Amino acid sequence: MVETPRARTRTADPAPATALFSERVRDCFSGAANQYEGGARIQRAIAWRLGHLCRPLAIGPGPKADLGAGTGLLARSIVLHRPDLNLLRLDNCQALLEQEPPQAGASSRLLWDLNLGLPAQLAGASLLASSFALQWLEQPRLQLDQWASQLARGGWLVLAVPCSASFEQWRQAAGRARVPFTGLALPAASELIEAVECQLQVVRCQRLRFSRRRPQALAFLRELKAIGAQASPTGQLSRTELRRLQTHWTPNPPKCPLEWEVLLLLARKP
Ligand SMILES: C[S@@+](CC[C@H](N)C(=O)[O-])C[C@H]1O[C@@H](n2cnc3c(N)ncnc32)[C@H](O)[C@@H]1O
Numbered sequence: 001m002v003e004t005p006r007a008r009t010r011t012a013d014p015a016p017a018t019a020l021f022s023e024r025v026r027d028c029f030s031g032a033a034n035q036y037e038g039g040a041r042i043q044r045a046i047a048w049r050l051g052h053l054c055r056p057l058a059i060g061p062g063p064k065a066d067l068g069a070g071t072g073l074l075a076r077s078i079v080l081h082r083p084d085l086n087l088l089r090l091d092n093c094q095a096l097l098e099q100e101p102p103q104a105g106a107s108s109r110l111l112w113d114l115n116l117g118l119p120a121q122l123a124g125a126s127l128l129a130s131s132f133a134l135q136w137l138e139q140p141r142l143q144l145d146q147w148a149s150q151l152a153r154g155g156w157l158v159l160a161v162p163c164s165a166s167f168e169q170w171r172q173a174a175g176r177a178r179v180p181f182t183g184l185a186l187p188a189a190s191e192l193i194e195a196v197e198c199q200l201q202v203v204r205c206q207r208l209r210f211s212r213r214r215p216q217a218l219a220f221l222r223e224l225k226a227i228g229a230q231a232s233p234t235g236q237l238s239r240t241e242l243r244r245l246q247t248h249w250t251p252n253p254p255k256c257p258l259e260w261e262v263l264l265l266l267a268r269k270p
Contacts, residue, residue: 022115025136025231026093029070032228033095037071039227042210042260043132044073046160050131051077053204053266054085054158062126062152065090067114068133071099078129078158087129088122090114115139117146125151129158136231140187141195148199151269157200158266163189163207165261169249173217177248179241182232189263200267208264211257217249218242220258 029036037044051074059082066075069089079085091097092113112119115138122128128147134140140161148157164186174181189207196202214220221242224230237245 021231021233022092022113022138028225028231029093029228030095032226033071033093033099036096036099036227037073039223040073042262043070043227046131046208046262046264047073047077049264050074050129050158050160051079051081054078054127054129054156055081057082057127057156058154059085059156060126060152060154062124062155063088063122064127065118065122065125065129067118067128067130067147068136069109070096070133072097074129074131076100085127087127090119091133114143117143118150123150124155126155127158128155131160132162134159134161134192135163135184135186141191144192144195145199148196148267148269151200153269155269156266157196157268159196159264161189161192161263162186163192163261163263165189165207166259169214169258170217170220173245173249177241177244179237179245180234182234182237184232189261192263193265196265196267199269201270202265202267204264204266206264208260208262210260210262212260214258215250217246 032039064085065088066072066078067090069075069087069091070093072089075087075089078087089097089109090112091109092111094111097109097111110119114133118125128151130147134144137143144159151157166186167183170183171181193202193205221230230236
């Protein structure tokens with residue numbers, strides 16, 4: 001069973017428009033929950049990489065969590081490399097959290113809106129891990145500051161976030177087609193690095209580039225939808241706009257890869 005604490009309904013009201021967007025994000029992920037793991041290829045690869053990075057870390061006894069855990073790809077990868085660890089999985093999407101039935105000794109799960117900060121039980125955390133979740137929050141940098149401040153001395157932040165240099169092909173095609181770019185506004189890697197460096201000692205910092213050929217705009221947008229990642233503050237395109245986007249998607253097909261810029265950070269509280 002997923003724990004639903006009373007604190008979840010407590011104050012820190014986000015502005016109504018952003019609260020609505022947060023609900024839309026949750027509903028989109030909820031609708032795709034049972035297909036998420038089948039389509040989340042980059043997320044799976046990154047989760048594996050982060051889990052591997054945790055293998056040699058000296059991690060103290062404080063609370064440990066996977067923030068925006070979804071179906072638990074990252075938490076499971078960390079536990080695979082570090083069977084001695086038990087991570088609390090936090091997410092505001094119950095359907096994703098419930099994808100994996102609890103087994104004996106499995107991590108506990110908490111339904112929690114990360115736009116409200118972290119729950120009190122994570123104060124003095126020895127490990128805060130998060131992959132592909134921070135970008136969905138209303139104020140990624142502010143939340144990252146808070147995550148860093150909640151770590152205990154010697155505590156670790158293990159983070160992966162897609163950043164603003166992603167999806168240039170999509171942005172340019174939208175410009176040529178004169179339709180809105182409906183991707184999420186991703187945070188700038190430099191801003192997140194700066195936030196982390198204010199409080200933590202950065203041990204590893206990489207900006208990974210993943211490149212995939214996606215000759216069809218519609219196929220790509222369907223892929224996002226298949227994992228529930230289609231929510232957009234600018235709304236969805238009409239059919240006519242979609243057709244225009246498709247027409248302008250690949251002026252030069254073999255040379256138009258779609259790129260993800262993923263910031264990978266490993267940092268420790270001194
Ligand atoms: C792309 S999925 C990544 C899931 C998982 N970390 C992984 O790597 O597969 C983004 C996750 O962020 C969660 N999320 C988005 N907004 C959230 C919020 N406000 N509070 C908690 N979780 C949130 C979603 O429900 C979803 O599980």
